[in-house]
Amino acid sequence: MILPDIPRLYTALAEILGAVLYAQAAPSRTAKPVYWGITAGWGALLAAFLYLTGDVPLLWWIPCMVAAIVWIYLYLLATRELNLLEAGYCCARAFIVAEFAASVEWQFHCGIWPQRGAGEPLSLLLLAVVYAVVYGFLFCFESRRKIAARLVITPTAMLMAVVMAVTVFAVSNLSFVSGDEVTIVVFYIRTLVDFAGVLILSVQHEQLREAALHSELAAMDNVLHRQYEQYKQSKENIRLINRRYHELKMQIAAIRAERDKVKQDAALAEMESDIHRYEAENKTGNPVLDTLLTAKSMYCQQHGINLTCVADGTLLDFLSTGEICTIVGTALDNATESVLTEQDPEKRLIRVAVYAQNGFVMLRFENYCAQPVELGPDGLPRQSSHGGYDLKSVRAAAETRGGTVTLHWENEWFTLRVLLPQKNEL
Secondary structure, eight states: OOOOOOOHHHHHHHHHHHHHHHHTTSOBSSOHHHHHHHHHHHHHHHHHHHHHTTTOOHHHHHHHHHHHHHHHHHHHHHHBSOOHHHHHHHHHHHHHHHHHHHHHHHHHHHHHOTTSOTTSHHHHHHHHHHHHHHHHHHHHHHHHTOOSSOOOOOHHHHHHHHHHHHHHHHHHTHHHHHTOOOOHHHHHHHHHHHHHHHHHHHHHHHHHHHHHHHHHHHHHHHHHHHHHHHHHHHHHHHHHHHHHHHHHHHHHHHHHHHOOOHHHHHHHHHHHHHHHHHHHTTOOSOHHHHHHHHHHHHHHHHTTOEEEEEEOGGGGTTSOHHHHIIIIIHHHHHHHHHHTTOSSGGGOEEEEEEEEETTEEEEEEEEEOOSOOOBOTTSSBSSTTTOTHHHHHHHHHHHHTTOEEEEEEETTEEEEEEEEEOGGGO
């Protein structure tokens, strides 16, 4: 039995759904109402174009399909934060998925009622069910496999996806182009080829995803290593400084024994008071926290940053050295990097607090930040001054202990809160 080909409006709907599905992998360039308005207008134009070109001669059929693909590509590039390579990669995946969804739906249609028209109620119901199953499954699959790190689409990866899409499309439509009679066997072949294309592109995507995960883990490991090395270096530096201050105290005592002038005594008393004040600084009860805060305080003094800290370090005794270095060191690194961009030295302010709260330990890091900080879908800032893999390592360390990390910008202050269950609550 000779069977009709897939209605062009069915193909248009499949391509629209495919483009929208894979567009979700990147942030939108506009607000949601604007995005959906653009999508509706773009989809209507695509459907009208495919419908009006449905009966063109074979010579013009391929150029029309190329035009439709370019229209999908431009839509992804214009509405989502994608570069040229990423848009091409997503376009290839969306097109092949659309070909598969339209093929499998029309195969069911021709297998159940080959003589029934495409616009009849039962046919439309079948269309809705098949598309809902295919795209619903793909949406759930893509959502569950989504990672925080952005995939790196190289020219090779994009070229492989495009070549595979072109190859699958050519092979699956070879029987239609050759002019042979269209039978149910032809639909079987096209569906199988399209399904193979979807699987191959999914395998490629999984490989890219694994590479992104490895890259993210390596970056986080580098953060942990850097913070720990900074801690060890700071500990040695502070030990040397303490020894030097002890020598200064001995010198002061010797000078006082030799001279008895009132002004000299006053100056020496002031020096001794400064030494005592230094010894009292950053004595939180946790040696690791003391080392980190002292090192960061010295850095802040050298760069004109006002760092104030109120911390009960004994609350962090249940954390390992690496965890304290990751959470406290990374949070302070991001804060200092941010305030150093402030031109006014009076606005280079950082506040740190560590305290108990309802059976939890709260670590709060605040810094002045005049520019609003936009948070991404993962809850982390998109700006490098407060985001990146560094804060991902803070979140990972907190979640290991059953804690949470929240970030907030308001009234020109950026706040990072780390909430951890106390040891006896774990």
